[in-house]
Amino acid sequence: xxxxxxxxxxxxxxxxxxxxxxxxxxxxxxxxxxxxxxxxxxxxxxxxxxxxxxxxxxxxxxxxxxxxxxxxxxxxxxxxxxxxxxxxxxxxxxxxxxxxxxxxxxxxxxxxxxxxxxxxxxxxxxxxxxxxxxxxxxxxxxxxxxxxxxxxxxxxxxxxxxxxxxxxxxxxxxxxxxxxxxxxxxxxxxxxxxxxxxxxxxxxxxxxxxxxxxxxxxxxxxxxxxxxxxxxxxxxxxxxxxxxxxxxxxxxxxxxxxxxxxxxxxxxxxxxxxxxxxxxxxxxxxxxxxxxxxxxxxxxxxxxxxxxxxxxxxxxxxxxxxxxxxxxxxxxxxxxxxxxxxxxxxxxxxxxxxxxxxxxxxxxxxxxxxxxxxxxxxxxxxxxxxxxxxxxxxxxxx
Amino acid sequence: xxxxxxxxxxxxxxxxxxxxxxxxxxxxxxxxxxxxxxxxxxxxxxxxxxxxxxxxxxxxxxxxxxxxxxxxxxxxxxxxxxxxxxxxxxxxxxxxxxxxxxxxxxxxxxxxxxxxxxxxxxxxxxxxxxxxxxxxxxxxxxxxxxxxxxxxxxxxxxxxxxxxxxxxxxxxxxxxxxxxxxxxxxxxxxxxxxxxxxxxxxxxxxxxxxxxxxxxxxxxxxxxxxxxxxxxxxxxxxxxxxxxxxxxxxxxxxxxxxxxxxxxxxxxxxxxxxxxxxxxxxxxxxxxxx
Numbered sequence: 001x002x003x004x005x006x007x008x009x010x011x012x013x014x015x016x017x018x019x020x021x022x023x024x025x026x027x028x029x030x031x032x033x034x035x036x037x038x039x040x041x042x043x044x045x046x047x048x049x050x051x052x053x054x055x056x057x058x059x060x061x062x063x064x065x066x067x068x069x070x071x072x073x074x075x076x077x078x079x080x081x082x083x084x085x086x087x088x089x090x091x092x093x094x095x096x097x098x099x100x101x102x103x104x105x106x107x108x109x110x111x112x113x114x115x116x117x118x119x120x121x122x123x124x125x126x127x128x129x130x131x132x133x134x135x136x137x138x139x140x141x142x143x144x145x146x147x148x149x150x151x152x153x154x155x156x157x158x159x160x161x162x163x164x165x166x167x168x169x170x171x172x173x174x175x176x177x178x179x180x181x182x183x184x185x186x187x188x189x190x191x192x193x194x195x196x197x198x199x200x201x202x203x204x205x206x207x208x209x210x211x212x213x214x215x216x217x218x219x220x221x222x223x224x225x226x227x228x229x230x231x232x233x234x235x236x237x238x239x240x241x242x243x244x245x246x247x248x249x250x251x252x253x254x255x256x257x258x259x260x261x262x263x264x265x266x267x268x269x270x271x272x273x274x275x276x277x278x279x280x281x282x283x284x285x286x287x288x289x290x291x292x293x294x295x296x297x298x299x300x301x302x303x304x305x306x307x308x309x310x311x312x313x314x315x316x317x318x319x320x321x322x323x324x325x326x327x328x329x330x331x332x333x334x335x336x337x338x339x340x341x342x343x344x345x346x347x348x349x350x351x352x353x354x355x356x357x358x359x360x361x362x363x364x365x366x367x368x369x370x371x372x373x374x375x376x377x378x379x380x381x382x383x384x385x386x387x388x389x390x391x392x393x394x395x396x397x398x
Numbered sequence: 399x400x401x402x403x404x405x406x407x408x409x410x411x412x413x414x415x416x417x418x419x420x421x422x423x424x425x426x427x428x429x430x431x432x433x434x435x436x437x438x439x440x441x442x443x444x445x446x447x448x449x450x451x452x453x454x455x456x457x458x459x460x461x462x463x464x465x466x467x468x469x470x471x472x473x474x475x476x477x478x479x480x481x482x483x484x485x486x487x488x489x490x491x492x493x494x495x496x497x498x499x500x501x502x503x504x505x506x507x508x509x510x511x512x513x514x515x516x517x518x519x520x521x522x523x524x525x526x527x528x529x530x531x532x533x534x535x536x537x538x539x540x541x542x543x544x545x546x547x548x549x550x551x552x553x554x555x556x557x558x559x560x561x562x563x564x565x566x567x568x569x570x571x572x573x574x575x576x577x578x579x580x581x582x583x584x585x586x587x588x589x590x591x592x593x594x595x596x597x598x599x600x601x602x603x604x605x606x607x608x609x610x611x612x613x614x615x616x617x618x619x620x621x622x623x624x625x626x627x628x629x630x631x632x633x634x635x636x637x638x639x640x641x642x643x644x645x646x647x648x649x650x651x652x653x654x655x656x657x658x659x660x661x662x663x664x665x666x667x668x669x670x671x672x673x674x675x676x677x678x679x680x681x682x683x684x685x686x687x688x
Contacts, residue, residue: 038518171663198663204520204615207541208412208658215404229520233615240541242532 026065026327030318031073031090031120033101033111038077043103043227043307046260047125048072050304050311051101053297058319066327068318071096075107083107084114091118098123098334100314103307105129105174112136119331121338125314126307130177130391133358138331140338140358142317142351143310144277146177146224147391149253152364152384153222153275154185157251162220164194165251166213169224171198178224178253181390186222194218204229206237213248214241220249227255232264239268249273254378257369260303262376269369269376278309278348279367281377290347309347317341317353350386359389407538409656415544417651418551419613422606424631424643425558426599432638433575434490434592437497440504441603442621442628444474446512448604449616453521463526467608474604475597482596490592505621512618523611547609554605555644562640571595575638630673636686645684649676 032051035044055068062068071094073086083102090096091114099115099122102108108127115122116136124132124141133139157165165186169175175198183193195216199209206225213221221243225234234256243250254276262269280291280303290312294304321329321337329337342352349363364387367378427441448470455461455469481504489497524530525543532539562568570591573581582588607616614624631650635642650669657668676684 039520041518200662203658203662205613205658207544207613208409208655209662211408211412212405212659215401215408229615232522236612240530240532240543242539242541245532 026067028066028068028098028322028327029094029096030068030070031087031094031096031099032070033073033075033083033086033090033099033107035077035103036074038079039229040077040103040226042260043126044074046305046307047101047103047311049294049298049302050308051125051315053294053308054312054315054319056297057293058315061319061323063323063326066322068322075102075104078104078106080106080110084110087111087114091120096120097329097331098318100318101125101311102127105132108132108139109135112139115139121331121334123314123318123338125310128177129173130389134397137358138335140317140335140341140353142314142353142360143306144362145359145389145391146174146253147181148362148387148389149275149277149364150178150181150222150224151185151390152366152387153251153253153273154182154187154191155189156185156273156275156366156382157182157220157222157249158186158189158191162191162249162251164192164218164220166216166218166221167193167196168209168213168221169198170226170230171200174226175199175224177391178222182222182224199225201226201230204233206234207240210234210237210241210243214243214246217246218248220251223250223252223256225256227258227261231256231258231261235265235268239266244268244271251275254278254306254367257367257378259305259378262369262378263303265376267376270371272369274367274369274378275364276306276367276378277362277364278306279365279378279380280304281367281372281379282347282349282365284347284349286345286349287347313343313346313348313351316343316346349383352386354388357389357392359392361386361388363387404538405659409652409659411540411548412544412659413652413655414648415547415551415651416613416655417647417649418547418555419606419610420627420631420651421644421647422551422554422609423603424628424635424647425640426596426602427628428632428635428637428639428643429571429575429599430596431632433571433578433595436486436490437494438486438501439498439625439629440501440508440621441600442607442624443504443508444478444600444603445607445610445614445624445628446508446616446620447477448474448607449523449611449614449620450512450516450521451604452608453523453611453616454516457522457524463529467605470608471601471605474607475601478600479593479597482593486596487589487592505625508621509618512620516618518618521611521616523616525612543612547612550609554602558602559640567594630669632683634673634676634683636683639683639685642683642685 034048075083099120102124103126105127108124109132112132112135115138122139126143128145130145130147133141167179169179225231250272252274254274257274259280321334324337339355344350351360351362354361364384365380366382367380369376370379423445430436430438451470451473452466455466529543529546531542533542533545570586574588574591631643631646635646653672654669
């Protein structure tokens with residue numbers, strides 16, 4: 001209790017300090033919180049690469065005399081305590097003017113209240129928990145929500161000949177979002193859900209549950225688990241149990257079909273359909289340009305994915321704001337800029353921030369795993385233009 | 399009706415594969431606990447070591463699966479022998495709390511050491527090509543690697559039982575478990591016997607960890623994450639028993655798989671309920687001695 005009070009006082013003092021003292025000379029300090037250790041370090045690395053690449057490519061475009069300083073912190077994974085502590089330190093000790101980054105939703109949800117107290121704009125570059133922007137008016141998000149992606153997946157499955165589906169998701173908030181959204185999209189279009197399972201996050205052996213799905217004989221199964229070791233374990237059990245040969249279509253989100261994981265999966269994923277906001281195999285000229293900058297900066301081996309593009313676009317929003325204000329802005333001026341920010345030139349297609357929800361409006365793509373130049377890739381075959389987060393439309397603020 | 403049957407077969411099959419891994423890892427723990435009265439919570443460290451040896455040899459050096467398995471067994475047996483001579487031996491017959499503290503400390507050191515050497519990520523286990531995919535048994539098909547796991551586990555279990563029943567070494571082990579003082583007075587070198595049994599039990603755990611790397615994923619906190627499973631098998635089976643842990647492993651393996659299959663939302667809750675019920679009914683385990 002006492003500690004919280006002291007922290008609150010410190011924050012209040014910092015907020016006062018920030019108000020009293022105009023933004024320091026012409027250096028914009030950005031607190032960048034990312035995951036560099038623990039099981040999500042791979043995702044954190046992709047995000048980091050996207051952010052650093054944007055800065056490297058565009059630093060010269062900043063207004064004369066304006067510089068940015070990135071203060072980087074590791075939140076060590078889905079670890080709200082650590083995330084909150086580093087955010088507090090960035091605000092009170094380093095006096096950052098903006099916060100950015102964040103892979104895991106629980107962390108972003110823990111940081112959001114601080115941004116409201118201290119009036120620090122927070123550009124979320126990945127964390128997809130659907131209600132996070134509602135926690136604080138200083139949160140803006142450039143990534144996606146699971147509703148935005150899973151609802152179109154359900155609609156597509158029902159409209160393309162699949163009548164009976166099974167749903168299996170990880171038992172945590174993003175999993176519940178994905179389950180509800182897919183189920184709505186699928187049943188609203190005439191599909192029937194024949195079984196739903198929530199898998200505890202502590203369980204890494206997916207064989208029993210995939211065996212159960214195989215025994216239930218659905219036409220399609222929708223699976224959502226976090227990217228990384230969970231997704232790898234699902235694909236392993238998927239292959240071991242031969243669900244594809246049993247005639248079951250896997251539909252999923254981009255988390256399970258990460259572009260940079262595909263090369264490690266052999267031929268197993270061929271034909272799997274997923275919904276997502278970015279595939280590195282996209283043939284848009286903006287993506288081609290992004291890829292060529294990426295391949296120049298990093299080796300051919302590194303493949304950008306949704307995390308990298310989240311970092312890239314988040315930095316684009318911040319740079320545009322700095323350019324528009326010449327590096328001198330109050331928190332509210334920054335937020336007003338972000339709320340109407342648009343970028344027709346993103347590698348993932350045209351994007352815009354919805355002023356009402358401070359969440360992103362973007363194209364959602366349906367992709368199928370195919371072989372392109374001897375390498376597996378998520379090939380986009382259908383575009384659902386300019387999707388708003390459906391959850392916020394279904395659940396207006398009270 | 400056929401759906402119920404399919405579910406039944408699925409649970410039995412996957413449960414048995416899990417049971418084999420549990421048994422191979424836990425049997426050594428049961429024997430060392432029964433024989434030396436030593437509470438070795440760090441037993442899972444040996445299983446983890448076996449898993450790391452196998453995955454590193456296979457993925458980094460391209461060693462064939464069979465050779466890597468043998469290496470996993472030998473490396474853990476040897477490693478445990480060194481630890482036994484250096485550390486464990488000093489606390490034989492000592493206070494149980496001291497033993498728990500020592501072995502808990504070893505677990506934490508193993509977490510840090512594994513993170514240092516292999517990093518925080520889970521080690522991928524790729525079974526050889528001839529074992530991956532499906533095996534068609536006519537009426538239905540089963541995953542190849544798990545079928546192999548069941549056969550291989552059964553073979554090892556039979557070998558182990560025959561060895562303990564029919565060889566001179568097995569006779570000495572049984573004698574020492576039954577009555578340590580009497581065994582010593584008829585001239586059995588129990589210190590050497592302890593060391594050998596410890597190494598054999600740990601080697602089996604290493605083998606179990608390696609074979610089961612597919613089910614119990616190899617990562618630095620392995621010994622801590624799975625400690626409860628190993629202890630349950632030993633407690634339910636009964637200390638010092640060879641067969642007890644087998645029955646317990648089959649029971650736990652099938653029950654755990656069954657609940658993961660039918661009611662995954664409840665996680666591992668039922669395993670603990672089952673364990674409590676069994677222990678209330680038989681406090682010394684199914685085959686424990688009074």
